[in-house]
Amino acid sequence: MPYLVSDVMTRTVVALRKRAAFKDIARTMRRWKVSALPVLDGDRRVVGVVSEADLLPKEMLRDAPDLYARSRGRPGIAKADATAAEDLMTAPAVTVRSDVTVACAARIMAQHRLKRLPVVDDKGVLQGIVSRTDLLKVFLREDAEIAGEVRREVVARFFGVTVEPIRVDVRDGVVTLTGRVRDTSLVPVVTRLVRSVEGVVDVDCALYGPPRDLNLEPVLPDEVRTEWADGPGTVV
Incomplete structure (x- = not known):
């Protein structure tokens, strides 16, 4: 609050x-x-x-x-x-x-x-x-108090399930968020909410999406050979 x-x-x-x-x-x-x-x-x-x-x-x-x-x-x-x-x-x-x-x-x-x-x-x-x-x-709040509020009121509510744990560090009122999340569309919203926490001076957000799974996202070859009705051809 x-x-x-x-x-x-x-x-x-x-x-x-x-x-x-x-x-x-x-x-x-x-x-x-x-x-x-x-x-x-x-x-x-x-x-x-x-x-x-x-x-x-x-x-x-x-x-x-x-x-x-x-x-x-x-x-x-x-x-x-x-x-x-x-x-x-x-x-x-x-x-x-x-x-x-x-x-x-x-x-x-x-x-x-x-x-x-x-x-x-x-x-x-x-x-x-x-x-x-x-x-x-409000800017006299301890860093530990700010970090606890960010974890409880923002991170836990928006990122209940994450790819890896989100780290919240606060130093002199500057909040740093690191980790990977499933839905990166929420990152700008979370950044604004963290910035609105009383006592926060600035936010350094380093949240990333999940790593790419190459098995699910195969790389297509540069050339695909096919057969046309009138003979062989190449589509580039």
């Missing part, structure tokens, strides 16, 4: 109330060494996220008031006047359910260019948070 967000997410989360003050937000980020915080309503539902990028316009106002004045009304610049989380936050928040796969969460992060996602239930209530670092935990 693929890893789910619930397998890797952090369940202890620092969050903000909507009325959290600017300086409290900055202190909280510094104290917990995080660059973004989810914002909750009274029912613990995630309504937005405040990141360091949301706080930076305030610094722009302090350092370059003339530039700020010329930029007023542009998206994001208005946050320089904000003093509470509900005015600073980016909303609606991009979230993820705990029962989706790690691969799905990675795609969402890549699409939205995010470093972390609040994890919510079906009502939007905060359950945890998942970061890029969390998603990479």
Whole structure:
């Protein structure tokens, strides 16, 4: 089974109330060494996220008031006047359910260019948070664990009967498959399935079909002599 967000997410989360003050937000980020915080309503539902990028316009106002004045009304610049989380936050928040796969969460992060996602239930209530670092935990699986899953979940299911035993070796997440199988049409499918196993970095597939049986596949001669109705002839 693929890893789910619930397998890797952090369940202890620092969050903000909507009325959290600017300086409290900055202190909280510094104290917990995080660059973004989810914002909750009274029912613990995630309504937005405040990141360091949301706080930076305030610094722009302090350092370059003339530039700020010329930029007023542009998206994001208005946050320089904000003093509470509900005015600073980016909303609606991009979230993820705990029962989706790690691969799905990675795609969402890549699409939205995010470093972390609040994890919510079906009502939007905060359950945890998942970061890029969390998603990479699958690559910390031991080679022996990966090899066992490949043998059990892929090789045994697709190649129950083989010409010779299939060898599965894993080193630093790279899976090597060697041996002979009866049906080579399954090899591309098996390669893709092995690649999808959590923690696999790459696949080196060296599976071959059964050796040719020359008794069953005779080699035809270059010439076949026959007799035509009008006399002997040669067909080449």
